[in-house]
Amino acid sequence: MSELISDLDGAGLRPAQAPLDARHGILLYLEEVSVSFDGFKAIDNLSLYIGDGELRCIIGPNGAGKTTMMDIITGKTKPDTGRVFFGQTIDLLQLDEPAIARIGIGRKFQKPTVIEPLTVLENLELAMSGAKKLRGLLTTRLTGEERDQISAVLERVGLSEQAKRRAGILAHGQKQWLEIGMLLMQEPRLLLVDEPVAGMTPAEMDRTAELLKSLAGSHSVVVVEHDMGFVRAIADQVTVLHQGRVLAEGRLDELQVDPTVIEVYLGANDAYH
Secondary structure, eight states: OOOHHHHHHHHTTOOSSSSOTTSSSSEEEEEEEEEEEEEEEEEEEEEEEETTTEEEEEEEEEEHHHHHHHHTTTSSSSSSSEEEETTTTTGGGGSSSSHHHHHTEEEOOOOOOTOOOOOOEEOHHHHOOOOOHHHHHTTTTOHHHHHHHHHHHHHHHHGGGTTTTTGGGOHHHHHHHEEEEEEEEHHHHHHEEEEETOOOOOHHHHHHHHHHHHBBBBBBEEEEEEOOOHHHHSSEEEEEETTTTTEEEHHHHHHHHOOHHHHHHHHTGGOOO
16 A cells, blocks of 8 residues: 555646646647657657647557657656647646646546545545545545535546445446546646547447547547547547658548548548448
């Protein structure tokens, strides 16, 4: 348990309080970003802009740079060159991972990282208050405001009836929704979501699509996903990455008939389904 507390102390699990200037309608700026690993250029002069309140899907073949891009945004990887700003004034390259989490950028990995021995409610409470709350999780009383916040998140992610169940016995899709709920407890402005529907049933995928679409507007949501059916269900704007840079960008129906996109990613058969 002490190791868990230490991990959480370092994870920046705190509500975002920093001021944010998105008056020009852009929440995230990546400009001419490059990074190489052992001579391999994983990100190559990448420029990308995410609007405030936008839901954007990022697609591309394996090795296109999708994960490395998210690593750069969250501070896990520092680029060799380029600029990465959160709003007009916050230079993400000057911040470490915990600081970036605190200012309002949340990341959900493909594999759920919920704490399985704890209940759904306890996971959300922990996400809200961080490692200090963990030490007194079973004895500390929630304030009325905290209870209201947790209830609202439970309802939003569709887990109100599972609040007292241990996270470890939830279905796969429910664990994914719980992890999204844990991010929402930290009140992020930007959510980075990595392959949220991998391994889900069709019904779980539909519910996840509804959830992510409901978050757009009050949050910016960036979804990395390989399932093109899911991308079609949620995205107005899609960015295609290839060899570490933007290959194409636009509406999915436009990209589906782009010969270059078809060649490098979608495939001639998939492009029309």
